[in-house]
Amino acid sequence: MHITANFDAGNIDVINVENKKDIQLAIRPDVGGEFFQWFNFRLSGEIGERYTLNILNAEEASYLEGWENYQAVASYDREYWFRLPTTYKDGKLTIVAELECDTIQIAYFAPYSYERHQNLLAAVQTHPLVRLEHLGNTLDKRDLTLIKIANKDSNSDVNKRNIWITARQHPGETMAEWLIEGLLDGLLDDDNATGKLLLEKANFYIVPNMNPDGSVRGHLRTNAVGTNLNREWSNPSLERSPEVFHVINKMEATGVDLFYDVHGDEALPYVFLAGSQGTPSYNERLAHLRDRFSDVLKLASADFQSEVGYDIDAPGKANMTVATNWVAERFDCLANTLEMPFKDNDNLPNADTGWSPERSIKLGEASLIAMLAVVDDLR
Numbered sequence: 001m002h003i004t005a006n007f008d009a010g011n012i013d014v015i016n017v018e019n020k021k022d023i024q025l026a027i028r029p030d031v032g033g034e035f036f037q038w039f040n041f042r043l044s045g046e047i048g049e050r051y052t053l054n055i056l057n058a059e060e061a062s063y064l065e066g067w068e069n070y071q072a073v074a075s076y077d078r079e080y081w082f083r084l085p086t087t088y089k090d091g092k093l094t095i096v097a098e099l100e101c102d103t104i105q106i107a108y109f110a111p112y113s114y115e116r117h118q119n120l121l122a123a124v125q126t127h128p129l130v131r132l133e134h135l136g137n138t139l140d141k142r143d144l145t146l147i148k149i150a151n152k153d154s155n156s157d158v159n160k161r162n163i164w165i166t167a168r169q170h171p172g173e174t175m176a177e178w179l180i181e182g183l184l185d186g187l188l189d190d191d192n193a194t195g196k197l198l199l200e201k202a203n204f205y206i207v208p209n210m211n212p213d214g215s216v217r218g219h220l221r222t223n224a225v226g227t228n229l230n231r232e233w234s235n236p237s238l239e240r241s242p243e244v245f246h247v248i249n250k251m252e253a254t255g256v257d258l259f260y261d262v263h264g265d266e267a268l269p270y271v272f273l274a275g276s277q278g279t280p281s282y283n284e285r286l287a288h289l290r291d292r293f294s295d296v297l298k299l300a301s302a303d304f305q306s307e308v309g310y311d312i313d314a315p316g317k318a319n320m321t322v323a324t325n326w327v328a329e330r331f332d333c334l335a336n337t338l339e340m341p342f343k344d345n346d347n348l349p350n351a352d353t354g355w356s357p358e359r360s361i362k363l364g365e366a367s368l369i370a371m372l373a374v375v376d377d378l379r
Contacts (some may be wrong), residue, residue, distance in 0.1 A: 278313020
């Protein structure tokens with residue numbers, strides 16, 4: 001038997017593998033030690049054998065409610081990800097795997113590798129409406145890349161809206177980049193009327209991975225120096241949060257009419273929005289736009305709902321270090337955080353896969369319909 005996490009986005013510490021019925025593991029914390037929950041490793045063993053893996057430090061993880069009714073994901077081919085029997089008891093997360101092939105990869109959610117990220121950028125740049133822009137370097141000297149999509153045949157940029165979309169500020173929330181992949185496919189498909197019409201009305205600025213360092217390092221929530229990027233928007237710095245610093249600089253140059261920040265939630269088994277209702281300048285115009293966006297997204301995707309979500313901030317009490325709140329206030333624009341589950345969507349459960357890359361991709365396509373519903377009224 002062999003266990004390794006020595007690969008892109010890998011995360012596990014091996015404590016003891018002497019007993020296949022009690023393999024003892026631990027999740028490695030993010031740099032700084034404040035956060036951990038993401039794991040991603042490969043187990044090699046004998047076909048037909050059953051292996052019981054115990055993550056011993058699960059009770060110290062960042063979001064204990066995230067283990068309730070949670071099932072780990074696994075794959076033999078790294079394309080199809082299914083759920084494994086998983087239980088949380090007495091502080092241990094126990095995963096049971098019966099091998100059908102020599103090696104199985106087990107993770108907190110289906111990984112979106114740095115190589116796939118590079119493939120995504122390479123693929124979309126071949127489209128005539130796409131330009132890739134280097135915004136700056138991360139602390140590990142990786143590229144922070146912006147995808148700009150603009151229809152050259154439409155009206156001048158002065159008359160068009162600017163839609164900004166960011167994903168994976170928290171690197172372990174890989175469902176966010178899966179969603180971006182689906183959104184880009186729909187937007188750049190010549191046979192997708194929604195995407196074509198949107199590009200006549202708006203320019204798109206998309207950062208599919210805000211935190212490539214944390215992604216490669218196997219972090220849940222932070223960048224290379226342990227910074228939670230989604231608490232840096234009011235005062236980013238090149239020393240702690242260059243990713244946010246560079247994105248804000250570009251936003252200042254383009255302006256923002258709609259902002260969509262894509263995330264995953266460890267605990268809540270639903271898809272939902274978190275808006276900017278608590279910002280100082282929130283008004284009826286923004287409230288109407290938010291309601292319209294939510295209502296249409298609910299029609300476009302039965303996975304989305306508006307009954308369950310985070311508590312709404314009281315007026316003027318929003319945390320202004322959070323991207324959605326800061327962008328909404330700075331640009332007087334519609335801004336939302338989209339949250340997807342790590343577990344399953346309890347409204348439409350799928351016992352085999354739970355929430356999945358495929359459902360994230362479909363939600364990305366559906367998001368375009370909600371954007372089209374509000375684009376004419378953003379200003």
